[in-house]
Amino acid sequence: MTTARTETAAVVELAGVGAAYGPTTVLRDVDLALHGGQITGLLGANGAGKSTLIKVLSGLKPEHPGAVRVDGADVALSSPVQAGRLGVATVHQNVADGVVPGLSVAENLLLDELAGGAARRVVTRGDTLRRARPVLATLGLDWSDAVLRADAGDLAISDAQLLVLARVLHRRPRLLILDEPTSTLTAREASRLFDLLRTLRDDGLAIVYVSHRFGEVESLADRVVVLRDGTVKLDVTRDAPTFDWAAILRAMLGREIELDLARRAVRRGDGTPAATVRGVALLPDAPPVDLDVRRGEVLAVLGLIGAGKTELAETLAGARPVAGDGTLTLAGRPYAPRDPAAAIAAGVVLVPEDRRAQGLFPGWTLARNVSAPFLAELSRWAGVLSRRAEAGRAAQVIAALDVRGPGPHALVDELSGGNQQKVVVGRWLGAAPALIVLDEPFRGVDLGARRDIAAAVGELAHGGAAAVVCTSDVDEALEVADRVVVLVEGRVSLDAYIDEVSHDDVVAAFLGQPGAQG
Amino acid sequence: MRDRLFAVVVRWGFVAVTVLLVVYFAATEPNFRDADSIFSMLKYAAPTGIAGLGVMMAMTIGGIDLSVGAAAGFAVSMAAWTMVVGNQVGGVAVGVVLLGGALIGALNALLVVVARIPDLLATLTTMFVIMGLKLIIVDGRSISSRMTLDDGTTAPGRFTEGFLWLDRGEIGPVPVPLILFVLLTIILWFVLEHTRYGRALYAVGANPDAARLVGIRVQLYRTLAYVSCGVLASVAGLLLAARIGQGDVSAGNSLLLDAVAVALVGVSVLGIGRPNAWGTALGAVLIAVMVSGFTMKGLPYYTQDFGKGMVLLVALLLSFTLSRRRTVVTAGSLKA
Structure with a gap:
């Protein structure tokens, strides 16, 4: 094993680099020197600025404050082609895009x-x-x-990844960036990849390895850099057999959230199941899963990308057929929705994972986006829509969720991400659903909007309905939920009320690799 | 201020051009001022406009229908065949034709919705199949009243007076095709803008995934759009048949391009940015004004397609190129 060679000149060095999208600053004053022969694990919660940092390094975000140096000389990473010429190669998360x-x-x-x-x-x-x-x-x-x-x-996805890697490495890059490379690989394929990366590192390549999986970083990295809120919160090289994961977690999450957690009251419902899932295989090769969603509480379903969360959400909402011999019940009765319309009629509604692609009607006003599920309700004889009733609905949503924007007749495209999400969530509040399922509802949503949405969902659930929040973020889960179910590769690895478990228990279950706790 | 001006130009530019053209032709061509010629011009626009409304319906759900011309041509021949060879009255012919149009639409829906063939290719295929089927049914010939059949006998039927009334009739001073055109425009405008059915159609067009997840039956509305397109195309065919007074085998062939153009112009005409009934109707009128005005001016008929092409180009620039800039401008001015 090599150790970090910090004494040599950096292959690529960032000095005071920042980045912003419109008024939102996502990276601030990042100093980072990447050396040959070193694997740097880049960690951070969702929205910490990891992907923006990768964009800067791979030439996808050419306009940014700060300097970039390659071998000590100032350069501009003005495009992916230019970055490639300077020796920076990136394998993006979605391998299929590279083929x-x-x-x-x-x-x-x-x-x-x-x-x-x-x-x-x-x-x-x-x-x-x-x-x-x-x-x-x-x-x-x-x-x-x-x-x-x-x-x-x-090609199989793992072979496609090898193809992309081979193509990228053939250009003899100096710095290789891998963004969540194992999210689509099996354990064996991943270990093959790790062996390859170690060989490349020993040959003098600088590698940045971005992952949510601490176990991988533990076994692979020579150095760990943690981003939070767009700044480097921790930068440590390995000087002991294992990294100090407690310190890394603290740097990733910040202390204040844990304090918040201790103060929050956890609500237990009356124990009656709102919905049950029996014998449903969430992923093609995963064993069938049993799961109860109880009335009067918010259930967080926590898992990495590809753990089966979206599959569960869509199955409940009738957007995906129930896999295999699985059965569902709703309020004690058999429940087999053949499409989302049937699920909605039964009182189960879905806030989909991808707000833009699956939730919003672009070019439509806020009012029309809110009323879309209630066209029958909002119309009188012969299906004539009542504009007044429609505007009333929109006004209710705006008031209930504090949607900031130019009002019900503004185009939804003009709202911020957080306010758009309020629209997608808020449209269901008026329907008084028996079960609301939200898939990654806080992605690209600012803290204030997240609080408002979480409060509205909590109110709905605690008022006698039930809510399922699917997320890949431990803190989000602990912040919004009463009970947490952790999914790892389609299996339930933890099911508990959150005042019965420690933060570390949840993280360990989430990663599926308790050894990574160090 | 400049943004406002730009928005006004996008919204009313086409209307202004139409009005200016009308004023210009009226000032320079005495014939153009004549009420009869204005009505006959608008009457001429009716089949194109109605077929355009059909294409518009397919466009509301994000689709397109290239079989409208073939469906109209099929309607012409079927109307003639029913009356002349089948010896039926006009009312029966109308019923047969409308049913045929609905079936053509259902075929398109079957290919697009069930077989999942891309709409452009599916409706192109339907176009060929329907044109071919028409030729087989009529033995490749135009059908006229009292024509001589293959076995030497005279065909039993003829185009009835009632059927011809569809073209020649007038209610007050207004020709029947124009009334039908205006009526259909109003009905479709009302359905699309003010009923839940229209809203659902637009929802499917705006984002089919989101539409499905809010409980809109996407397949049903796609089917509905294609069927109504087929029916509207066959109405256009009925008017053509009544105008020509015989089952011309080549009728309807040129209708496709005009109908698609009119529906596309309709998207941009009023700056609405989505397929809509009044825009489509206005597009049909604009093209009719242009064609008849310049014909009176002595421009040869073969320059017409060039003129239509330029109108379409401007419309597409307005709705795709310029209006995209417009949305950016709006978002920027909001932040400021």
């Missing part, structure tokens, strides 16, 4: 050449295969001709 389906695996391996204009005009197939092999060889891979000729869109 062009419809082209062969070999053509995908040579994509940089094809796109760069360096390619010859006439390309024969044999030639393509011949020239693709050295690219694969950078990873020590030797795929058969059949694989090289296959459509890259048909």
Whole structure:
């Protein structure tokens, strides 16, 4: 194992780098020197600024305050192509984006050449295969001709990731950035990747490894950098067999939230199940899951991306067929919604994961966005809509959730992310649902809006309904919920009221790797 | 201030152009001032406008229908065939044609909604199938009253007076096609703007995933949009058949481009930015004014398509290129 070589000149150095989107500052005054032969684990809660930092490094955020130096010389990372030329290579979280389906695996391996204009005009197939092999060889891979000729869109996701890595490494980068590279890999594929990264590190590559999984960072990193609120809160190199995870967690979460937690009253419902899930496999290879959602309480379903949260949310809301032999009940009766309309009629409503893609009607006013589920209710004979009733609904939502903006007739596109989310949540409040399911409701939502939404959801649940909040953020779960269910790869790893467990218990269950606690 | 001005130009520019053209033609061409010629011009716009309303319906759910021209042509031949060969009265022909239009729409819905073929390709296929089916039914010939059939006998029926009234009739001074056109525009405007059905159609067009998750039956509304498009196309075909007075096999062929153009112009005309009935109607009127005005001015007929193309280009620039800038400007001015 190598140790950090802080004495050598940094490959890439950030000095006083900041970043903002409109009025929102997401990175402040970041100083970070990345050295060859070192794997840096970059950690931070959602919204801490990790992805923006990656954007700066990979040339996707060219306009920012502060200086970037490569080998000590000031440079501008003005575009991904420019960043690539300077030796910065990034493998983004969504591997599928790096592969062009419809082209062969070999053509995908040579994509940089094809796109760069360096390619010859006439390309024969044999030639393509011949020239693709050295690219694969950078990873020590030797795929058969059949694989090289296959459509890259048909590759298994782990192989697609190897393809992207091979392509990226073939350019001999100085700094390699990996964003959540294991989120789509099996344990075996991940360990293969780790071996490769260690070899690359020993060859002198600087690596930034971004992950939510502490266990991976523990086993891989030479150094840990923690971001919170856009600034570097902790920067430690490994000087003991394990990192001080307690200190890392403190840096990630901040102390004040834990204090908040201790003061909050946890409510238990009367124990009657609002909905039950029996024998439903949330993921294709996961065992069936049993789960109760109880009346009068907010249940947080906590898990990483791909743990089965969205599957659970959509199954409850009728947006996804119940997997296998699973059954659902609602208020004690069998419940098998064939579509979201049926679920809504039964009193189950969903705030979907992706606000823009699944929740909002772009170009519509706030009032119309609020009234969309209630068109029948808001209309008189022959389906004629009552504009007054519609405006009344909107006014209620604006008042109940304190939606800041230019009023019910403003376009929803003009609202901030937090206020848009208030609209998507608020539209259901008037429906008096028996069960409200919210999938990642606080993503891209500011703290104030988060409080307002959490309060409204809590009020609804404690008033006799039930609420399920799916999240990948431990603090969010503990902040809003009475009870927490932790999902790891489609399995329930913890089910408890939050005053019965410690913060560390939840984190350990969430990571599925208790050893990572150090 | 400049933003306001720009918004006004986007919103009323097309209307202003139409009015200016009308004033110009009226000032320079005495014939154009004549009430009869104005009515006949608007009457001429009716089939295009009604087929355009059909395309508009398909566009509300985010789709498109390229089979409107073929559906109208099918309607022309079916109306003629029912009356001339089938020896039925006009009312029966109208019923047969409307049913046929609904079936064509249902076929489109089947391909797009159930078979999940992209709308452009599905309706293009329907266009070919329907055009071909029409030729098979009429043996590739135009059908006229009292024509000689294959076996040497004379066809039993003819275009009835009642049917021809669809084109030649007048209520007061207003021709029947124009009345039908205005009536359909008002009905569709009301349905789209003021009923939950219209709102649901627009919701499916704006964001089908969100629509499904708020409980709107997306498949049902997609089907509804295509079926109503088929019916409107067949109404356009009925008016064409009554105008020509025979089952011309080539009728309706040129209708597709005009109808799609009119619906697209309709999106931008009033700065509404989504398919809408009044915009579509206004687009049809604008094109009719242009065509008849410039024809009176002596421009040859073959320059018409170029003119229509330019109108469409301006409309698309207004609704895609310029209005995108407009939204940015609005958001910026809000923050300030």
